[in-house]
Amino acid sequence: MSLKVYNSLSRQKEDFNPINPPYVGMYVCGPTVSGESHLGHARPFITFDIVYRYLMHLGYKVRYVRNITDAGHFEEEGRAAEDKISSKAILEKLEPMELVQKYTNLYHWAMNQFNNLPPSIEPTATGHIVEQIEMIKKIIADGYAYEANGSVYFNVEKYNTDFSKLGKPYGMLSGRNIEEQLDTTRELENQDEKRNRNDFALWKSAPPEHIMRWQSPWGEGFPGWHIECSAMSNKYLGQEFDIHGGGMDLQFPHHECEIAQSTVCNHKTPAHYWLHNNMITIEGRKMGKSYNNVVKLTELFSGSSPVLTQAYSPMTVRFFILQSHYRGTLDFSNEALQASEKAFKRLWEAHEWFAKYPITDHAGTDAALDEKVQQLVAEFDEFMNDDFSTAKVLANIFDLVSVINSIKDKHIPETAISSNTLRLLQTQLKIFIEDLFGLVSERQGDGNQLDGVLQLLISIRKDAKSKRDFMTSDKIRNELAALGVQLKDEKDGATSYTIA
């Protein structure tokens, strides 16, 4: 059974066959670090983290390249105006790299909170100005770009005419017909420099107040919005590579432009498989700056956004995202997040208990149950191979959580299921929950000292209970609960605790 992925280019699920197995090259569009990451940004990075982890699980050697866009317009609220006053001392002026550093750090912090694996290479746009200029030169030399007032534009019409003959029209990824577009595109600034409305900038001449600028054959300026991904994917993954990922909103024009640029330079469509995650919505609308409905990740984790009734942990969010398919929209609401929070807790507690469960050799007494467990486990791979259906895997895992809890509470004897099946379950749950889904324990603060104190309180409470002194035992339990420590009397007489 092999992996199938939905390819936006062909609009269907295809067998995944890398160009040069066991190697796989994957490029994912990273963030623009001119502001703080929000919940919407979490989706692609968690989605492609799962893709990355699963490809490695299948034995591929993956080079995962995810860029950081740190070139362009960089302004911080309240500081933008100051910057234009040239007489300011250097430390008072807006230094773009300071912003880049600040938001890059925050972004890395958030990725870490989500337990996303770092990519193999994380190139920056500003670190690849030379490569971008070289690529632009090549596009001009081939006749597909022209200069105007120190800016360079890609000639979309010429590209479309020439490459349509080769079956690669502009718009092939997003399913757009460029001829139809001409009358529907809105009026933009600097249209006069362009020969055609569909043309896009490869290099922009920098006006005097623009603080990020580089020397180029066309004068001082900065690269266009699409060229960096072409230049960096080409450099680190080659002219042709396996997977290109990103959010659906990047399909047009960003990815379309990437295809055009790379195709001119290399005469090849850069990526074989284009994977796009769908958007996170809030009350049915896409989360985005223009809608004024963003929930920043720092607000999400601290609960400080006005739309949040409480804080949600990184694992709750990760679990929430995994419960849906990456190609569908996912609607955010407090109710939905709270459901995920509880569900994740239940899943994790069962997994944590079962992972340490000592299994002794025995045959199973309940063949039907044994078979059901095996079936549920076997389907993990099947579902993941079907375009990364994490939601279905989780549904199966919850069926298994019931089985595990039944064993824990002795509603089902351990011997019902054969030790071989139990061991398989143990192994596979660890692989899928921890290694592939990247879920981790959220328990914090259970250092040795704290644990010792709690064990002491539990022991005092147990003595009180045995003397039927429920006043004392309830006082301990209730006051600990008020402090966020919840005690739980287990079936075997022991008491466990969880810290909120």
Add this chain to the structure above:
RNA sequence: GGUCCUUUGGCCGAGUGGCUAGGCAAAGCUCUGCAAAAGCUUCUACAGCGGUUCGAAUCCGCUAGGGACCUCCA
């Protein structure tokens, strides 16, 4: 205006022709000093209308609602 997508139970969300999705919430029971947790049971939906079919949430058409992209955007 153009292109495309979508509409699943109180909420979130899988699912593309016949078989229980799953989670959360709610109700009952079991367990229990009480509580929490857990287990079992119940709630069995597919926007509306029409068509295709032995059979449709799933395919087709129409109607209505919602959304995305066309502009920086994950």
